[in-house]
Structure formats: C-alpha cells, structure tokens
Amino acid sequence: MNFANAAVGQYMPGESLMHRLDPRTKMLVSLGIIIVLFVVSNPLAYALLAVPIVLAIAISGVPVKLVFRSLRPLTFIMVLTFVLHLFMDPGEALFSIGRITATDQGLRLGIVTVVRLTLLVLATSIVTMTTSPIAFTDGLERLLAPFARLGLPAHELAMMMTIALRFIPTLLEETDKIMKAQMARGADFESGNIAKRAKAMIPILVPLFVSAFRRADELAVAMEARCYRGGEGRTRLRELAFSGEDLAVLIVAGAYTVAVAVAL
Amino acid sequence: MKPVVHVENVSYAYDGGNQEQVEALLDVSLKIWPGEFVAVIGHNGSGKSTLAKHMNALLVPTRGNVYVFEMNTQDESWVWEIRQTVGMVFQNPDNQIVATTVEEDVAFGPENLGVEPGEIRRRVDEALALVDMTGYEKSAPHMLSGGQKQRVAIAGVIAMRPRCIVLDEPTAMLDPVGRTEVLRTVRRLASDEGISIVHITHFMNEAVYADRVIVMEEGRIALSGTPREVFSQPATLRKLDLDVPQVTELAGQLQAAGVALSRCPLTVEEMADDIGTLLGRGPCRSELHSH
C-alpha cells in the first residue's frame, strides 16, 4: 500500500484567472452553486449549474483528467445510493430481479443524486486545486470571522486546518514506515477477512497515535516559543486582496446562480 | 555590557504526579553575554532542557530569578518580549514547523508579533539567506532533509530578530551532513550576527567550537570554562558520564605514553598541527586540508 499519491484535490500551482481569484470569491461562488444544486430538482437546472463549473475547469488549465480523478473515491458511494434508490423507492415497476423491483421514480431519483454528488465534488475540487492551502485557510478564516462574535472559533478552525495539512504528509510517511517495520516482522495486512485485516491495523494505529500526541505536545510548545497567542493582533505575510476581478466574478456568477434558482 | 540572559540561583521542580517532586534544577546561576557561543553538555536527565526552557519563560523558576535583559520571566506582562528576545530551536525538526511552505513557516513568528506584511517579506528573505535556504521559499517542509528543516526552524527564529537563540539538541536527529550544516549555520550566527547562542548537545566535537562550555550534572552546573579547560579534564568528565572529543582522548593516551603535547588539542586540525610540531615539521594544517 502506498499513501504517497493519495492526495485528491491537491493544489496545482498556476497563473490562471481561477488561481488569481481571492479564495473567498471561489468559496462563496461554489457554495452558492452547491446550495442551489440541492434545492432545485429540474434536470435543466443541473445542466445550467454545470456550465459555470465546466467553465471554471476550462479556465483553470488544470488537466481535466486530474479534476475528474477526485470523483474516484466516491464511486462506491454513488453506485450504492443509485442502486438503493433504484430498487427501494416506490413507483411504477420497470423491471424485477427476483423479488426486488426497480421503479421509474427510483431511477429518476438515483440519477438526480449521482448528478448532484458529481457536480458537488467537481465544484469543490476545482476550488481546492486552484487555491494554495494557505490562501484556503486564510479565506475560510475571513469568511467565518463574522460568526466569531457568535462564539465560532474562526481563527482556531483555520489554524487547525493549516496544521492538519502540514502534518498529513508527515503522518502518512510515518504510517508507511510503521507498516514496513511490522511487515518486516511478519505482519500481514493483505489477507484474511475484514475483521482479520482490521485487527492487523491495531499495531499500526497504536504507535501512530502515540507519536501524533507527542508531536502535538511538542508543536504546541514550539508555537508558544514563537509568540503564538491566537488570532488577535496577528498579521499575515500575504494579506488577502479582494480585486475588481473578484467583484466582477462574484456579481456575474452570483446573479447567474440566483437566476437559475428562481427560474427553475 | 549587560548579559542577555541572567539566571540567578534558579531551582526548579517538576510535579512528578502523586505528590512527587522531581528536582530538575538546583541553585543554578549563569550569564549569557551578547554574541557569546555557549555549549551546554551533560548526560540524560541532567536538566539541560529544563534550563533551556527557563531562558524564554516556557518555564518559570520555583526559586530564584531569570532575567532577559531587565525583564524578569516571573513577570507575565513581559512574556512575549522575552520570547522574541530569546528564540528557541528544538530537537525534532518535524514538530516545530507549523506551516505548509517554508516561507510561511519563517513568517509565523513575525506574524504573531504583528509585523506588517512588507517588513515580514524582508525578514523572511533575509533569514532564509542567513541559513542558506534561499530558493526554497515555496517548498513543502516534508520534502526537505533533516538538516534543511532544522535550518528553516532557525530561520523562523531569526525572523523574530532575537538577541539570543537557545538550541536544544538541534543536531540529535540529523545525519552527519545535516549536523555539519546546522553547526556551521549556528557558528556563523554567533560570529557574524552577534546573536548569542546557547547550544545544548550530546556531541562533544560540537561543543569544542563554543566560547564557553557548561557541564550539567543532576540539576547543577558541575563544570564551566573554555573548551580547552573543560576537555583537558577527561577524568572529571568521565566521572560525569561524559565522553571527551576523540582527539582529546588520543592526546591523553599519547601523554600517558610519554609523548608530551604543548596543549590539549580539541579538533583534528589542532591535533595535526601539534603532531607536526612535535615531529619538527611545523604546523601541517595546509597539508591536511589539501588531502
């Protein structure tokens, strides 16, 4: 098992309009599209909502194959929900396999769900693939800032995300190392049923957790030593800048999305 | 001249759980002067890390006082000034890098201090240049070697414009190449930038480059002096469970065999010079370098 190329939706540096846009613009627009996606149920609306997503992918210059690869981890869930809808929903019978019957209603809802999930994943992937992790967490922090007054720990959430992103590769590397060490001692992770394989993971997870907690402890001390004291009074190397381009995109895309939601 | 750090009769006890107290420091006094390079050695559990953490208020003394310039670490209102003045580099390079790119990590300290963005940029570039990591600004930390990560960590401290950097076994987890890189960087900071260095290490051959060596034992300072003064007492060091640098060991054996050297050599170069002189061929430094 190799975790090194596990990263789906990973940042692809570039200079396109999609890359230049403020992360807040990208997040707001994709959030708007996703909300409308789950509100409307008209097939034409899905086609219209797919337009800005396809456009964004085209502008970004990110290889289409890579964007679509982010769908792969969800294939199983999509197939499962489709099958469940097809056979479990009430409606006119289409065909039967043994005692279970597929319905027209089920087919329709199944397709709707798959289309929604596909567009959702594409809309989020194209944002994460054109936004550096730093810009992403900064954008999130700024977007959530208004809710900080209601007690939402906006800065802390963003900092947690940064640290998670920073340590994921480190922890994956460590997992790889531990697995190899256990395999060298004869551990077997590939054979047996699910229960047996899950049990084989315990000798990996225990040392991994122990080390993660030690890392967290040491990192906290290191951050304090570097004068970290929360988000207040903190400046940034790169301040986010909301440009004219952002305003234009936000207005056009926003109006388009709202129009689709209202009209259909 | 005022000392950067003044440790004054400091004792410290950890809460060892179930009412137990672990006495980690006992009546330690010490001054670190501007631009001074001090090495701290001592076997495991002798209190080196505990002492280090007192120098930037990560710990405050149970008894006694630590001053960073005029600021007493007991006074909480100074804590951020103190941590900016005395920076700290830790043993595990992975567990002190916060951000997902090198430049963002170096910027972390100045950001916390509220420095404005243009100035942060200048400091980041300057700090990376000082540790020879220019060109790695956008690199992800996990793609760097141990020595490079540790130099990024040092840059992160330099960007806060400290007057003193405390390094707690920064080379312990590195390969020999990484160790050399880090040691070279640290020595340059002391000699060229006038930043005081407190270098805690297990490697005796790193301690020989210091202006002063402090030997810790059971929470006390057991021995202190120039590297030559300290390492010319191999018997005392061995009693403290410490090695002497290999060349010093060799010199001792030569002495015992009746070969009298004029001084106690600390480095391979010094040893070569001494032997050359002894053989009547004069210092052979250049010869050694050409090989």
Ligand SMILES: Nc1ncnc2c1ncn2[C@@H]1O[C@H](COP(=O)(O)OP(=O)(O)OP(=O)(O)O)[C@@H](O)[C@H]1O
């Ligand atoms: N958090 C803690 N809680 C309780 N006791 C501690 C704690 N940290 C250290 N000690 C104890 O304090 C003493 C001094 O520890 P310290 O870490 O300062 O030693 P050190 O010289 O840095 O050792 P090393 O070479 O292993 O890093 C030891 O006896 C240690 O067991």
Ligand SMILES: [Mg+2]
């Ligand atoms: Mg220690």
